[in-house]
Amino acid sequence: MRYRAPTERFATFKEYMIRLVQGRVRHAEFMAVNHISLDIYPGEVFGVIGQNGAGKSTLLKVAARVLPPTEGRVVIKGWTAALLELGAGFHPELTGRENIFLNGAILGFTQKEMAALFDQVVDFSELGEFIEAPMRTYSSGMWTRLGFAVATVQRPDILLIDEVLGVGDEAFQKKSFRRIQEFSEKGTTILFVSHSMDAVATMCQRAAWLDHGVLKFLGEPKDVINAYRASFQNGN
Amino acid sequence: MIENRHTQVYDSAKRAPRPIEELRQVFRYRYLIAQLLRRDVMTRYKRSVLGIAWTMINPLGTMLVLSIAFSQVFKFVEGYSAFVLSGLMAWNFFSQASTAAIINLVWGGGLLKRVYIPRTAFALAAIGTGLVNLGFSLIPLVVVLLINRIPIGWAFLFLPVPVLLMAMFSLGVGLLISSFAIYYPDVAEMYQIILTAWMYLTPVIYPAEVMPEFARNLVQILNPMYWMVELFRAPIYLGQIPGWSAIWPSLLVCTLTLVIGWWVFCTRSDEMAYRI
Numbered sequence: 001m002r003y004r005a006p007t008e009r010f011a012t013f014k015e016y017m018i019r020l021v022q023g024r025v026r027h028a029e030f031m032a033v034n035h036i037s038l039d040i041y042p043g044e045v046f047g048v049i050g051q052n053g054a055g056k057s058t059l060l061k062v063a064a065r066v067l068p069p070t071e072g073r074v075v076i077k078g079w080t081a082a083l084l085e086l087g088a089g090f091h092p093e094l095t096g097r098e099n100i101f102l103n104g105a106i107l108g109f110t111q112k113e114m115a116a117l118f119d120q121v122v123d124f125s126e127l128g129e130f131i132e133a134p135m136r137t138y139s140s141g142m143w144t145r146l147g148f149a150v151a152t153v154q155r156p157d158i159l160l161i162d163e164v165l166g167v168g169d170e171a172f173q174k175k176s177f178r179r180i181q182e183f184s185e186k187g188t189t190i191l192f193v194s195h196s197m198d199a200v201a202t203m204c205q206r207a208a209w210l211d212h213g214v215l216k217f218l219g220e221p222k223d224v225i226n227a228y229r230a231s232f233q234n235g236n
Numbered sequence: 237m238i239e240n241r242h243t244q245v246y247d248s249a250k251r252a253p254r255p256i257e258e259l260r261q262v263f264r265y266r267y268l269i270a271q272l273l274r275r276d277v278m279t280r281y282k283r284s285v286l287g288i289a290w291t292m293i294n295p296l297g298t299m300l301v302l303s304i305a306f307s308q309v310f311k312f313v314e315g316y317s318a319f320v321l322s323g324l325m326a327w328n329f330f331s332q333a334s335t336a337a338i339i340n341l342v343w344g345g346g347l348l349k350r351v352y353i354p355r356t357a358f359a360l361a362a363i364g365t366g367l368v369n370l371g372f373s374l375i376p377l378v379v380v381l382l383i384n385r386i387p388i389g390w391a392f393l394f395l396p397v398p399v400l401l402m403a404m405f406s407l408g409v410g411l412l413i414s415s416f417a418i419y420y421p422d423v424a425e426m427y428q429i430i431l432t433a434w435m436y437l438t439p440v441i442y443p444a445e446v447m448p449e450f451a452r453n454l455v456q457i458l459n460p461m462y463w464m465v466e467l468f469r470a471p472i473y474l475g476q477i478p479g480w481s482a483i484w485p486s487l488l489v490c491t492l493t494l495v496i497g498w499w500v501f502c503t504r505s506d507e508m509a510y511r512i
Contacts, residue, residue, distance in 0.1 A: 065246055065352035068506050073249040080246070088350040093279040102275055105268035106351055 032058040034213040035072075042078075042157075045190040047204035047221055049197070049228055055213040056193040060084060060160045063191060078157025078189070081107065085162075086147030092136035096127055096146060099135055103150045117153045124179075125149035126172075141169065148176050155182075158189045163196075197225050255502040261354040268353060272361035276336070277368050291372040295324050299380070302441055313443055315384035318377075319473050323440040325373050326398070326468035330406050330461060331431050333366030337410025338417045338424050355505040356498070359414060363407050370399065377472065391471035397483065398467035401490045405460060408493030411501035438465055460489040 033055040040046045048056045061067045062074055064082040089106045090099045100121055104114035122131050125146045135143065152159075159180065184190055194200055200207055200221050207221040209228045217227045252260070262269065281287045299321040307316040337359035344358045381388055417423040438461045444452060455462050463486045470476045 061349075062248075066349060069248050073247070075248070076246040078245075082351065085350045089347055091275055091279060094275060098275070098278070102271045105265070105271040106347075106353055108265065108268075110267045111270075 032213050033062065033210075036210070036213075036215045038208065038215070038218070040189060040191060042189050043184075043187050044206060045184055045192060045204045047200035047207035047224075048191070048193045048210060049195070049200055049207060049224065050210035050216075053212070054210040056210055057084075057162055058213075059210070060162050060191065060193055063158075064160055076158065080158040080160065081151060081154075081156035082160040083148070083151055083162065084160065086144045086151060088147075090135050090143065090147070093134055095134055096122075096125075096131040096138070099146070100131075100150055103147075104153070107151065109153075121146075121149045121153050124152075124175075141172075145172055148172075152176075152179055152183070155186055155188055157187075158191070159183060161190065161192045161194075163194055197229075201225060254505065255499050258354055258356055258498075258502045258505070262356060262360065265354050265357060269357050269360050269364070272340075272357060273364040273368070276340075276361055276365040280365075288372065291369045292376045295321060295328060295373050296376045296380075298324055306441060310442060310446075315386055315473070318380050318384045318386050319443070319469070320441055321377055321380050322469045322472040323438075323465050325370060325377065326402065326465045327435055327438060327440045327461070328373075329366050329370045329399075330402050330409075330464070331435070332369070333363050333403070333406040334410040334413070335424075335427065335431070336362035336365060337407065338414050338427065341414045342417060342421060342424065356411065356501065359407060359410050359501075362410065363403050366406065367399070367403060381472070386473065387475060389475045391475045391477050394471045394477045395468070398464055398486075401467065401486050402464050404490040404494045405464065408490070408495075408497035411497035412493075415501050415504050434459070434461065438462055440465060460486060460493070463489075 036055075036059070048059060050056050058067065060082070061084070062069055063076060064080065064084065065076075066084075087103075089103045091102065094102065097118075100118060101111060101114050104117075105111070109117070122128075125131075125142075125148070127142060127146060130138065130142065135146075138146070161180070180190070190203075192200070192204060204221045206219065207224040208215060209217040209224050211231075216231075217224050277288075281290050286293065299317055302320050302324075303317040306320070307313075310316055310319075313319050340358035340362050341355075347353070348355060378388065413423060413427055417427070437455055437459055439447070444462070444466070447455065463482065467478050467482060467486060470478045470482075
């Protein structure tokens with residue numbers, strides 16, 4: 001997965017043209033995820049750890065079809081749901097109800113399917129009558145609660161999670177955690193990116209440690225975490 | 237529907253060429269496009285008192301201003317207000333739909349980085365919104381025609397043809413400009429300036445006959461909107477159905493614009509996710 005990033009960010013086309021004429025446009029290419037070969041088996045919970053900028057989120061985005069790989073290949077079998085950034089597709093002027101349908105459509109549901117699942121979403125998000133109010137009146141907690149409720153309305157075959165378990169208050173965190181666990185018990189494959197070693201150690205069957213886009217260690221969560229921690233102590 | 241989702245396989249190496257893949261995805265996500273369209277129509281006027289009525293008041297107001305300003309200048313144009321309103325409707329559709337296609341995508345850029353959706357979805361929804369607004373503005377048009385005692389005849393049934401052509405053209409232009417606007421937001425600003433100039437080179441507020449012969453010939457060749465405004469206006473204002481000879485050049489230009497816009501946008505759309 002190669003990113004093409006300008007060494008400077010040009011805000012405007014005018015500026016870009018000026019620089020182009022001056023011959024000062026340079027692109028630095030860097031590999032956010034580089035030569036990683038991974039098999040994730042059906043039904044397993046797979047954790048990914050690593051420092052900031054290690055390529056964890058990029059890996060998830062490649063799996064979520066957001067980024068087509070520049071090189072290499074991704075094969076995904078089954079319906080995939082992503083908990084990347086919750087409520088990204090909500091529109092503040094629309095009511096919760098309208099946004100549920102809009103976000104449902106973004107996830108690939110039809111109007112009819114969403115209508116059938118609607119009550120369940122509202123129940124889970126605990127929004128009650130606020131569902132008829134425009135989303136701009138929502139608190140950030142309500143916003144993410146609804147985002148989570150919509151994104152997990154149906155058990156997917158594959159669930160991609162990017163550090164979003166810390167949403168809402170404690171009660172809601174527990175509730176969302178339970179839902180994810182339920183999915184896992186019913187056979188959902190989970191790819192889980194986290195900074196929380198505890199979460200990875202308790203939830204995952206296998207884990208991988210990424211460092212600057214390279215796969216450093218793959219195996220039992222315990223061993224991976226130990227290897228990752230050891231790298232700090234060596235002053236790396 | 238939900239069942240066949242589970243057999244879904246995504247293989248990044250086995251993809252059709254981007255522009256064709258995009259068509260397939262647009263069909264698969266047709267409900268999303270319908271939802272985006274709904275959102276556009278509803279949010280635009282949601283916090284205003286008159287609501288959807290603005291889609292009708294807006295062209296009427298402009299028509300009124302232009303009629304006051306120019307009806308003396310173009311005295312020889314019978315029923316000038318009907319003339320100018322029919323031209324304005326065509327022009328506004330094009331300028332608003334193509335602008336919205338660009339703006340929506342710049343807005344949706346953040347979304348494109350987070351979830352997978354067909355990248356043309358925003359532009360398609362923008363064109364759809366434009367069509368809905370155009371539909372609403374037919375109501376004041378009928379009123380103005382009645383006031384000017386211009387008969388509403390069978391020729392009205394021809395209107396879907398120029399509307400479809402303009403929709404194709406707007407989508408093509410919108411996608412083409414979006415391909416650049418996504419990197420540089422000021423391209424969208426530049427487009428607004430171009431639009432203003434473009435409008436004055438199109439017979440919207442003046443009849444084509446007032447242009448000097450050479451200028452008219454030049455504009456006819458270079459400005460596809462010239463033909464489309466005329467095609468849209470003829471059945472309304474003149475009650476005539478334009479002949480095939482007036483249609484085919486537009487059909488050719490619109491198809492070409494759409495194909496080129498679609499192709500350029502789709503082939504560049506992968507890179508969009510990396511660079512937005």
